[in-house]
Amino acid sequence: MAHIAPPYPLNTAKELYEYLNQKSLFNPDGNIKKSEFYINVANKHNTNNKIDAEGRFPYNYKYEKNVGEIQKYVKIVPFRRANISNDILTRFQTQKPTIYKLMQTFNETSNKVNFLEKKDKI
Numbered sequence: 001m002a003h004i005a006p007p008y009p010l011n012t013a014k015e016l017y018e019y020l021n022q023k024s025l026f027n028p029d030g031n032i033k034k035s036e037f038y039i040n041v042a043n044k045h046n047t048n049n050k051i052d053a054e055g056r057f058p059y060n061y062k063y064e065k066n067v068g069e070i071q072k073y074v075k076i077v078p079f080r081r082a083n084i085s086n087d088i089l090t091r092f093q094t095q096k097p098t099i100y101k102l103m104q105t106f107n108e109t110s111n112k113v114n115f116l117e118k119k120d121k122i
Contacts, residue, residue: 035102036110040074041083049073078113079103080120089122 020026027034042051050061057073077083092100100122107113107121 032102033105035106036112037079037103037106038076039079039083041077043072043075046072078106078110078116079122080107080113080116081122082120084122 042049042055042057044051044055049057051057081089089100092103103122107116113121
């Protein structure tokens with residue numbers, strides 16, 4: 001059976017925009033310095049999830065889940081070194097230094113990441 005990848009990036013971007021707009025999650029005053037950075041990670045508490053040794057979804061499982069099946073596959077967590085690879089962080093630092101600095105500021109100053117140890121902060 002051939003697997004044809006749907007246009008996930010375009011649909012994901014549209015769905016994200018609609019979700020953020022509906023939930024009024026856009027930055028209301030436009031102050032970029034208040035930016036927050038989060039990522040979806042595999043929900044280890046969902047016993048139906050298939051997760052590899054690194055805590056990620058195997059490729060086949062990730063793209064072949066049942067359409068319409070509602071489960072908490074992921075958890076939304078703040079960016080931190082444990083969930084963003086050094087390669088990705090280095091790419092942000094070199095190609096998007098302003099964004100990288102905003103990630104650092106969020107990790108250093110937000111009460112939402114007080115639980116992070118210093119070594120895990122960006």
